[in-house]
Amino acid sequence: MHPRVSLHQVAMMDRETGPFLDFCCDIGVQHATLVSPRLMQASELRAAREAVQHGTIRVGCINHPFALKPDLERHTENAADGLIKVIDMAAELGAPSIYLITGGRGALSWEQAAERFADLLAPCREHAAKQGVALLVENASPLTVDIHIAHTLPDALRLARLAQIGLCVDLHACWFEADLREKLAEALPLTGLLQVSDHVPGDRTTPCRAVPGDGAVPLEAILRDVLDLGYTGLFDLELLGPRIEAEGPAKACARAANTLSDLLTKLGA
Template sequence: MHPRVSLHQVAMMDRETGPFLDFCCEIGVQHATLVSPRLLASSEFHAAREALRHRTVRIGCINHPFALQPDLERDTGAATRDLTQVIDIAADLGAPSIYLITGGRGALSWEQAAARFADLLAPCREHAARRGIALLVENASPLTVDIHIAHSLPDALRLARLSGIGLCVDLHACWMEADLRTKLAEALPVTGLVQVSDHVPGDRSTPCRAVPGDGAVPQEAILRDVLDLGYAGLFDLELLGPRIEAEGPAKACTRAAQTLSNLLTKLGA
């Protein structure tokens, strides 16, 4: 398996963290993205740490929902407190970065919500720098407006710059945007993770991801641009939704990892 392939835990939330990391090893994937709600449970954190001692897989990133208690407008400090704890977990597990779902805006305008996100994040940014952890914010589908505020690649980059952090580029949420190569050229210098999946036209619910190669996303062309523009990080498979469940997460993840691995090899990554 290509060493830059990563698998996101969200595909297999029915498995605890230890067994999920075992699965990554079984199929030859060398990196994994873990989800913080599981790691905040002490038993899962200790299981992950134990698994990492005896497995070849490494943690490439941790996904953390930020101001979801209940949103950016009404958060009273829980977002800052919880992220501070996740930063320490990431450092203990050797994860280089954490990518964030911002939380919904409540009744705030986009600009007000972005400023609120930056304010809540500021103490965490300093703590992350001390622990050697990069903080990232992703672009995400507009259908996630209840939990996130950045729904295009330019908006995510604007939010990252305002907050003084980096980017997680989810290609599933931006592959259809105009002038994508130009936008990627601007975004990739501050990008710590690129996420890969496919979309089948006609799927209108969320999540609605598919195994790379099963849908309409021009994977080879986009990944060639990403590599040509100098991105040197991991490619994270974030797979969830009805198509993944129907095939079976283990089978879908295995097929996706091999497809992505072959494509990265072909492109000379």
């Protein structure tokens, strides 16, 4: 398996963290993206810690929902306190980064919501820097407007710059954008994680991801550009939706990991 392949835990949320990491090892994947709500449970954090200590797997990133209660405008808890806990978990597990779901905008304009996100996040930046953990924000499907505000690559980059953090680039949410290579060239210097999946035309549910090679995303061309532009990080498989469930998450994840591994090897990553 190519050492830059990572698998996102969201594909197998029916499994606890320990069994999920065991699965990654069984199929030869060396990195995993974990989700913070599971790590908040002591037994699951312990399982992740043990796996890392045994050297069987590395945590490449942690996904954290930031201000979802109920949205950026009306968040009723201290978002910074929650993120600081996750930063400490990331440092303990050796995870180099955390990527954030911002929270929806509520009745705020995009610009107001972006400022609100940056303000809520501000107390966490110094702590993250001291712990050696990069904070990232992703671009996400516009169908997730209830939980996130950045839905194009330029908007995600604008938000990252405003919040003074990095980027997680999800190709599923931007592969169809105009001038993609030029946008990637601007975004990749801030990018700490790049997410890979496919899309079958006609699928309109959310999520609606497919195993790489099963759909219309020109992944070979895009990944060639990404590598040519100097990206040196992980390629994270984020797989979920009806197609993944129909095939079976374990089978789909194994097939996706092998397909991506072969592609990265072919491209000389």
